Amino acid sequence: MNVLTIVKVGGQIVEEPEALGGLLKQFALIAGNKILVHGGGRSATEMAEKLGVVSEIVDGRRVTDAEMLKIVTMVYAGLVNKNIVASLQSMGVDAIGLTGADMNMMLSVRRPVGNVDYGFVGDVRTVNAQALIELLRSGYTPVLAPISHDGQGQLLNTNADTIAASVARVFAFDYRVRLVYCFEKSGVLLDENDDNSVISELNKETYLNYREEGIIKGGMVPKLDNAFLALSAGLEEVLITSASNMTNGRGTHIR
Amino acid sequence: MNVLTIVKVGGQIVEEPEALGGLLKQFALIAGNKILVHGGGRSATEMAEKLGVVSEIVDGRRVTDAEMLKIVTMVYAGLVNKNIVASLQSMGVDAIGLTGADMNMMLSVRRPVGNVDYGFVGDVRTVNAQALIELLRSGYTPVLAPISHDGQGQLLNTNADTIAASVARVFAFDYRVRLVYCFEKSGVLLDENDDNSVISELNKETYLNYREEGIIKGGMVPKLDNAFLALSAGLEEVLITSASNMTNGRGTHIR
Numbered sequence: 001m002n003v004l005t006i007v008k009v010g011g012q013i014v015e016e017p018e019a020l021g022g023l024l025k026q027f028a029l030i031a032g033n034k035i036l037v038h039g040g041g042r043s044a045t046e047m048a049e050k051l052g053v054v055s056e057i058v059d060g061r062r063v064t065d066a067e068m069l070k071i072v073t074m075v076y077a078g079l080v081n082k083n084i085v086a087s088l089q090s091m092g093v094d095a096i097g098l099t100g101a102d103m104n105m106m107l108s109v110r111r112p113v114g115n116v117d118y119g120f121v122g123d124v125r126t127v128n129a130q131a132l133i134e135l136l137r138s139g140y141t142p143v144l145a146p147i148s149h150d151g152q153g154q155l156l157n158t159n160a161d162t163i164a165a166s167v168a169r170v171f172a173f174d175y176r177v178r179l180v181y182c183f184e185k186s187g188v189l190l191d192e193n194d195d196n197s198v199i200s201e202l203n204k205e206t207y208l209n210y211r212e213e214g215i216i217k218g219g220m221v222p223k224l225d226n227a228f229l230a231l232s233a234g235l236e237e238v239l240i241t242s243a244s245n246m247t248n249g250r251g252t253h254i255r
Numbered sequence: 256m257n258v259l260t261i262v263k264v265g266g267q268i269v270e271e272p273e274a275l276g277g278l279l280k281q282f283a284l285i286a287g288n289k290i291l292v293h294g295g296g297r298s299a300t301e302m303a304e305k306l307g308v309v310s311e312i313v314d315g316r317r318v319t320d321a322e323m324l325k326i327v328t329m330v331y332a333g334l335v336n337k338n339i340v341a342s343l344q345s346m347g348v349d350a351i352g353l354t355g356a357d358m359n360m361m362l363s364v365r366r367p368v369g370n371v372d373y374g375f376v377g378d379v380r381t382v383n384a385q386a387l388i389e390l391l392r393s394g395y396t397p398v399l400a401p402i403s404h405d406g407q408g409q410l411l412n413t414n415a416d417t418i419a420a421s422v423a424r425v426f427a428f429d430y431r432v433r434l435v436y437c438f439e440k441s442g443v444l445l446d447e448n449d450d451n452s453v454i455s456e457l458n459k460e461t462y463l464n465y466r467e468e469g470i471i472k473g474g475m476v477p478k479l480d481n482a483f484l485a486l487s488a489g490l491e492e493v494l495i496t497s498a499s500n501m502t503n504g505r506g507t508h509i510r
Contacts, residue, residue, distance in 0.1 A: 051305055070334060078333020079325060082402065082410055086356040090408035096358050101341040102351045103395060134393065140358060147337065153345035155337055 003032045004136070004175040008164035010039030011183040013243055014080060021087065023182060023243035028091040030247065033136045033175070035167060036095075037144045038084060039160035040076040047071050064119040064157040072157050073147055081145040088141065095141045100124070100148030101155060103131040106163065108148035108156045122148045122156025124163060129170040165226040169233035179230050179238045181223060186242045187252035188224070190215060201253045204228055227254045258287045259391070259430040263419035265294030266438040268498055269335060276342065278437060278498035283346040285502065288391045288430070290422060291350075292399045293339060294415035295331040302326050319374040319412040327412050328402055336400040343396065350396045355379070355403030356410060358386040361418065363403035363411045377403045377411025379418060384425040420481040424488035434485050434493045436478060441497045442507035443479070445470060456508045459483055482509045 007027055013019045027036060045062075048055055048071050056063040064072065081097040088095035100106030100122075108122025135142055144167070146160040161181065168179045187198035199210070207224055210216040216224065227238040231254060241251025262282055268274045282291060300317075303310055303326050311318040319327065336352040343350035355361030355377075363377025390397055399422070401415040416436065423434045442453035454465070462479055465471040471479065482493040486509060496506025 073337055074329035074333040076333070077337045078329040078331070082328055082332045082354050082356055085354070086404045086410050087408045089356055089359055089404060090406060094359060095356070097354070097356070099337050099340070099352070101337055101344055104344055104349060138389065149341045149344060151345060153342045155341050 001176045002174070003178065004171050005030050005032065005034045005178045005180065006037065006164055006168050006171075007034065007180045007182055007246065008037040008039075008160055009182045009243070010160055011041055013041070013182065013184055014038055015041040015043050019184075019243065020084070023246070024084065024087050024091065026243055026246040028088065028093050035132070035136075035142045035144065036084065036088075037146070037160050037164040037167065038076075038080060039146055040072065040080050043080065044068075044072045044075045047075050058116045058118070061116075061118065063117070064121050066120065069120040069155060069157060073155055077145045077147050081143060084143050088143065093141050094139055095143050096135060097143045097145065099145045099155070100158065104128055104149075104151070105131060105144070106148040106158070106166070107151050108158055110150055110154070110156060120154070120156050122150065122158045124148055124158060124166045127166050127170045132167070132171075133174075159222075161223050161226045165230040168230040168235055168238075172230075172234040177235045179227070179235055180246060181227065181238070181240045182243050182246055183240075184242065186245060186250065187240050188216060188220060198250075199252050201255060203255055207254075224254070231255070256431045257429070258433065259426050260285050260287065260289045260433045260435065261292065261419055261423050261426075262289065262435045262437055262501065263292040263294075263415055264437045264498070265415055266296055268296070268437065268439055269293055270296040270298055274439075274498065275339070278501070279339065279342050279346065281498055281501040283343060283348050290387070290391075290397045290399065291339065291343075292401070292415050292419040292422065293331075293335060294401055295327065295335050298335065299323075299327045299330045302330050313371045313373070316371075316373065318372070319376050321375070324375040324410060324412060328410055332400045332402050336398060340398050343398065348396050349394055350398050351390060352398045352400065354400045354410070355413065359383055359404075359406070360386060360399070361403040361413070361421070362406050363413055365405055365409070365411055375409070375411050377405060377413045379403055379413060379421045382421050382425045387422070387426075388429075414477075416478050416481045420485040423485040423490055423493075427485075427489040432490045434482070434490055435501060436482065436493070436495045437498050437501055438495075439497065441500060441505065442495050443471060443475060453505075454507050456510065458510055462509075479509070486510070 053067045055068045085095040085097040107126040148158040190197040238254035310323045340350045340352040362381040403413040445452040493509035
């Protein structure tokens with residue numbers, strides 16, 4: 001069975017050229033089929049500030065109005081995605097940057113308005129596995145930006161962790177899939193201020209216990225929910241780690 | 256022999272959602288293989304103004320410094336390219352947006368510093384015809400943004416008219432290529448203020464005469480130079496026209 005490594009990179013790493021360069025070098029070393037999924041870090045927020053676009057935050061999540069959608073499309077699909085692709089090309093990786101609109105790669109449904117209207121935010125419904133497989137077979141490395149579309153001409157801001165998990169799920173049947181969430185810390189930490197307190201292994205039960213005790217909280221919760229969602233589709237494992245540990249297997253293994 | 260239609264769209268059309276929508280509807284109607292190449296109009300200039308980025312103009316051409324390169328990458332490869340792709344998808348065209356870095360599609364050399372240093376501007380050296388042919392054969396419609404790369408990790412701002420001509424040239428041997436330059440006017444005009452004064456046919460000789468007489472001037476000169484350059488590679492014809500005339504054959508035919 002073919003091996004496929006899906007690396008999701010987000011947080012501060014994406015914002016710092018040097019850190020990003022280091023991560024891409026590690027990524028380039030991964031043998032076999034691979035896909036990179038990136039977020040945009042705070043770069044879109046910074047751009048919004050520069051442009052004087054004020055975006056509302058509700059329950060810790062940003063509302064994507066029309067102006068904010070323009071900004072995330074520019075920053076994620078343009079600036080971040082294309083610089084990653086150009087860097088990978090210089091390292092001998094034949095990368096191709098894609099949003100969900102390109103090749104109809106990720107079809108989303110705009111999040112329904114409940115208590116909160118998050119604006120132009122999409123939840124992925126379909127990943128075009130066939131198109132991704134054709135690209136991989138032809139030797140290309142897809143680089144996915146966190147922008148999808150609704151098939152009616154509307155781009156939608158989409159969570160990169162969820163994209164990575166959704167892509168992993170559709171490959172789980174045909175490939176031995178390894179999903180790696182890379183960020184600035186060495187893994188899921190017992191003490192968020194101590195990078196040496198990495199929890200080396202998590203299963204659903206231990207995760208729920210840590211969550212109940214308040215040890216695992218904040219942004220780590222949706223990330224781990226995505227990890228377990230992907231795992232349930234039959235993945236080999238999910239690894240949460242830092243860029244420098246991407247290939248040495250250190251970090252938090254989700255099984 | 257397979258027919259390939261390459262449409263380059265630029266100028267005001269790209270800036271106005273309604274005009275662009277109309278053009279894309281016309282483009283979607285074109286049967287067979289097709290490629291869309293777009294510029295960015297004044298949208299990058301407007302974004303630069305909003306961000307307080309001052310860019311130098313030398314001999315009527317913009318200098319692309321590091322800040323301006325960021326802006327054109329955001330606007331051309333992100334905002335403009337991805338909205339075009341999403342619109343085409345909604346019209347049943349399986350579009351894929353690409354810069355020169357994606358699939359190593361367009362490899363450029365940074366323009367040498369002569370009397371003027373134009374900054375991060377690239378002149379296309381190689382078009383990856385094989386990758387484009389594979390995409391066309393698989394039923395995709397490439398949408399090319401005017402950004403290329405140097406293979407060393409550097410993105411470069413690149414003229415969209417030249418990209419269209421370069422792409423046309425590499426296909427001229429294997430396809431019957433029709434190159435259409437679409438802009439806000441109905442063709443090359445005898446009187447730039449009279450949209451009814453379209454010159455219906457131009458060859459090299461009549462072009463040079465009009466140029467000498469000062470009738471053809473300004474931005475039309477590099478466009479026509481590109482048209483004749485493409486023609487010399489064995490194209491069927493080059494048509495310069497408006498979006499609404501894209502499929503009815505009206506406009507200036509370059510032969």
